[in-house]
Amino acid sequence: DIQMTQSPSTLSASVGDRVTFTCRASQSISSWLAWYQQKPGKAPKFLMYKASSLESGVPARFSGSGSGTEFTLTISSLQPDDFATYYCQQYNSYSTFGQGTKLEIK
Amino acid sequence: EVQLVESGGGLVKPGGSLRLSCAASGFTFTNAWMSWVRQAPGKGLEWVGRIKSKTDGGATDYAAPVKGRFIISRDDSKNTLYLQMNSLKTEDTAVYYCTTAVCRSGGNCYIFDYWGQGTLLTVSS
Secondary structure, three states: OOOEEEEOOEEEEOOOOOEEEEEEEOOOOOOOEEEEEEOOOOOOEEEEEOOOEEOOOOOOOEEEEEEOOEEEEEEOOOOHHHOOEEEEEEOOOOOEEOOOEEEEEO | OOEEEEEOOEEEOOOOOEEEEEEEEOOOHHHOEEEEEEEOOOOOEEEEEEEOOHHHOOOEEEOOOOOOOEEEEEEOOOOEEEEEEOOOOHHHOEEEEEEEEEOOOOOOOOEOOOEOOOEEEEEOO
16 A cells, blocks of 8 residues: 655644645655645645646645655645645555645744 | 535444435536545545446445445436445544545546535444
8 A cells, every 4th residue: 555644744834935745655656646625624625636737726826746756735825725734645556645734824 | 516415424333334325416427436535533534435437337446444344336317426334343433525536637536626525424332
């Protein structure tokens, strides 16, 4: 099974900051990586696929990069609506999610 | 507008069974691959299983923790997805989400683009 590890577990930041989340796969997954955003009590929202392709309607301040085993999600200028938990997901072999990074207000 | 509405959650004793339903609307359910994803209280997301459309063969895949105990099925005449859960364990306690499962620019079709609001299963004696 492919394991996904996200870091950090929690990230504190302010509106306007640039933040980066990291996701590592236990083996190469090429670029078969997606990102989701989840707010408390709500279902996750699909943000990005193939490591760097933004889903329609997702703001351009979100960007992704990486391939193989190392991936990042960057938010260029944090907005109040962005404070949430972010999950990476590999879909190279079935599906596995990372444990999440909670983005909180500093 | 795509809508996925789960139902059927509740309290079940260990070893018991329960069936969850997901009513779909706003898209052509017959052509859709569908999946279940769960989230234990305060924990992360865990893929449970997926079913292909009948036109693509209708095959199912399951995550190791539920394989042999859970069964995903669909009734295209009712636009409804099901999750039959047997031999339930306390560690199956979670909110269960119904999702669409799609492909984007290739790859395996395990991208979950639309989600329901979830239904809570509690397994406890």
